[in-house]
Amino acid sequence: MDFYHSVHLDSSLCKGCINCIKRCPTQAIRVHNGKAVIKNAFCIDCGECIRICPHHAKQASYDSLDVMNDYEYKVALPAPSLYAQFNNIDDANIVLRALVAMGFDDVYEVSGAAELVSEMSRKYVEEHPEGKPFISTACPTVVRLVRARFPNLIDHLLPFNAPVELAATLARKRAMKKTGLPSEKIGVIFISPCPAKVSACKQGLGIKQSDVDAVVAIKEVYPKLLPHMTYNDDFETDYVRSGRIGVGWGNSGGEAGGLLTDSYLAADGIENVIRVLEDLEDQKFGELDFIELNACSGGCVGGVLNVENPYVAQAKLKKLCKYLPVARNHINGEYLERAFWDEPIEYTPVFKLGKTFAESFDKMQTVEILCAELPGLDCGSCGAPTCKALAEDIVRGEASVNDCIFVLREFFNNQQ
Amino acid sequence: MYDAIKLTYNVSGDDFTRAGEASSDVKGKLKKMNVPPDAVRKVAISMYEGEINMVIHADGGQITVEITKDCITMILADKGPGIKDIDQAMQAGFSTAPDNIRTLGFGAGMGLPNMKKYSDEMKIETEIGVGTTVTMKVFI
Ligand SMILES: Nc1ncnc2c1ncn2[C@@H]1O[C@H](COP(=O)(O)OP(=O)(O)OP(=O)(O)O)[C@@H](O)[C@H]1O
Ligand code: SF4
Ligand SMILES: [Mg+2]
Numbered sequence: 001m002d003f004y005h006s007v008h009l010d011s012s013l014c015k016g017c018i019n020c021i022k023r024c025p026t027q028a029i030r031v032h033n034g035k036a037v038i039k040n041a042f043c044i045d046c047g048e049c050i051r052i053c054p055h056h057a058k059q060a061s062y063d064s065l066d067v068m069n070d071y072e073y074k075v076a077l078p079a080p081s082l083y084a085q086f087n088n089i090d091d092a093n094i095v096l097r098a099l100v101a102m103g104f105d106d107v108y109e110v111s112g113a114a115e116l117v118s119e120m121s122r123k124y125v126e127e128h129p130e131g132k133p134f135i136s137t138a139c140p141t142v143v144r145l146v147r148a149r150f151p152n153l154i155d156h157l158l159p160f161n162a163p164v165e166l167a168a169t170l171a172r173k174r175a176m177k178k179t180g181l182p183s184e185k186i187g188v189i190f191i192s193p194c195p196a197k198v199s200a201c202k203q204g205l206g207i208k209q210s211d212v213d214a215v216v217a218i219k220e221v222y223p224k225l226l227p228h229m230t231y232n233d234d235f236e237t238d239y240v241r242s243g244r245i246g247v248g249w250g251n252s253g254g255e256a257g258g259l260l261t262d263s264y265l266a267a268d269g270i271e272n273v274i275r276v277l278e279d280l281e282d283q284k285f286g287e288l289d290f291i292e293l294n295a296c297s298g299g300c301v302g303g304v305l306n307v308e309n310p311y312v313a314q315a316k317l318k319k320l321c322k323y324l325p326v327a328r329n330h331i332n333g334e335y336l337e338r339a340f341w342d343e344p345i346e347y348t349p350v351f352k353l354g355k356t357f358a359e360s361f362d363k364m365q366t367v368e369i370l371c372a373e374l375p376g377l378d379c380g381s382c383g384a385p386t387c388k389a390l391a392e393d394i395v396r397g398e399a400s401v402n403d404c405i406f407v408l409r410e411f412f413n414n415q416q
Numbered sequence: 417m418y419d420a421i422k423l424t425y426n427v428s429g430d431d432f433t434r435a436g437e438a439s440s441d442v443k444g445k446l447k448k449m450n451v452p453p454d455a456v457r458k459v460a461i462s463m464y465e466g467e468i469n470m471v472i473h474a475d476g477g478q479i480t481v482e483i484t485k486d487c488i489t490m491i492l493a494d495k496g497p498g499i500k501d502i503d504q505a506m507q508a509g510f511s512t513a514p515d516n517i518r519t520l521g522f523g524a525g526m527g528l529p530n531m532k533k534y535s536d537e538m539k540i541e542t543e544i545g546v547g548t549t550v551t552m553k554v555f556i
Contacts, residue, residue: 155447282436282440282464352448357449357556359446361449361483361485364449365421
């Protein structure tokens with residue numbers, strides 16, 4: 001299976017240093033012939049390599065703002081973290097009006113849909129006690145990680161799409177009704193904090209076909225918004241349609257807060273997320289209703305396509321929430337079909353060594369033997385993050401033991 | 417090639433932060449070997465409980481894991497105080513953990529019952545003052 005990834009390498013900028021291979025939480029990167037290579041199947045689009053690459057060779061792809069020209073009527077779907085990029089925002093309307101001023105015809109806050117997802121999640125968790133603890137599925141990096149590495153936890157995933165999907169569907173419906181235009185003339189454009197969400201919209205995750213037409217980056221929209229960030233009498237329209245629960249989703253703990261339960265934990269930062277999943281798999285937690293996991297430190301405000309420091313952004317979002325009502329979107333105990341996955345998440349064992357158990361068994365034996373022979377320095381000179389990773393590459397037929405400079409030196413010394 | 421993969425781990429006593437390292441290493445390896453998820457889970461849970469018991473009750477010990485094409489065998493051997501009454505120790509809720517350890521979150525008396533539940537076969541050999549060896553099997 002081939003996975004779409006927003007995260008990619010600009011090899012002209014890559015110097016072949018080993019910063020990224022060491023940082024990648026799924027050991028998806030190797031350096032071969034002086035250039036980094038991202039293994040398609042291992043990558044979960046977390047963006048850690050983008051954070052660490054000193055040469056900016058790791059990048060995220062997303063749509064350019066020119067995509068707005070492709071549609072007659074354009075609706076912006078701002079992620080809640082967008083509000084946290086600016087100083088002194090006590091009314092989200094300032095941001096939303098600026099989106100209209102920069103060329104969008106309408107806005108539909110993702111936080112509005114998030115409130116609906118919160119309400120449905122509350123109902124779902126209550127109606128399915130056997131599935132507890134439920135793991136949040138709003139962060140696509142987490143879903144991809146569970147799918148690849150935690151088969152025993154798949155049944156605990158909350159089977160909801162990320163709020164942006166519901167927002168897209170509702171925004172499109174509203175735009176069609178308002179304008180009378182056919183669907184294809186309406187552009188539903190998501191303003192994303194991260195590459196993971198770009199990938200999830202381009203290659204559905206739990207959904208066959210995303211309703212989002214294009215995904216642009218917060219950091220690209222940001223400079224276009226600044227000149228319009230003023231109170232302006234010409235733009236009196238009140239676009240804000242969400243409350244504290246919806247906007248709070250941008251911070252770690254926000255989604256859990258919307259569930260109105262004390263029985264939860266919220267972990268953020270990919271390494272912390274992995275530790276929680278490992279422990280969860282070993283049943284080390286007592287009774288919990290909900291596990292909120294965000295790949296980025298601080299939550300989505302920490303996504304790599306944001307501009308502001310995640311923790312400053314967190315504080316700003318909290319301050320904005322203070323002035324908002326609790327929630328402004330309700331569905332009165334109904335489930336909206338579009339909110340649910342229409343395609344189950346299935347285990348994709350990409351990290352296995354061989355095709356079958358017998359083959360993997362033999363390969364694991366070789367890995368153990370190789371690990372005993374390699375120096376165990378995890379120096380990265382071979383292009384793999386650890387000696388063990390090199391051993392696994394060797395049995396997969398992707399590297400040779402002589403890629404280890406110490407083994408090679410030994411070989412030459414013995415020749416003399 | 418041999419027909420078994422043998423892994424050995426030294427488990428140090430009284431270091432709670434490291435308890436679980438051995439079982440998580442085994443879990444990682446089994447996943448890379450296409451072992452069915454359910455068997456991985458059974459091994460991870462039962463071995464983790466056994467590992468913790470070695471740390472808390474027996475000042476550490478040694479774990480040997482043997483993987484063959486149809487079975488995973490875990491042998492957890494310690495030179496701890498031994499178990500006085502195995503039947504009693506096996507009862508759900510029975511624990512001799514002192515209060516200071518209970519406040520750390522262990523001592524619900526569910527470890528051995530869970531090991532029994534999640535392994536397909538379990539054998540305890542123990543001698544007071546000499547040590548305990550727990551052998552568990554999970555079939556693939
Ligand atoms: N390796 C061991 N050496 C000595 N005593 C042991 C050993 N393993 C278990 N025991 C004894 O058996 C009792 C029951 O073990 P069990 O694992 O079921 O509960 P626990 O360790 O006390 O609590 P929990 O596992 O729920 O945290 C322990 O309290 C201890 O007295
Ligand atoms: S935490 Fe949020 S911003 Fe970060 S990868 Fe996940 S969805 Fe994207
Ligand atoms: Mg125990």
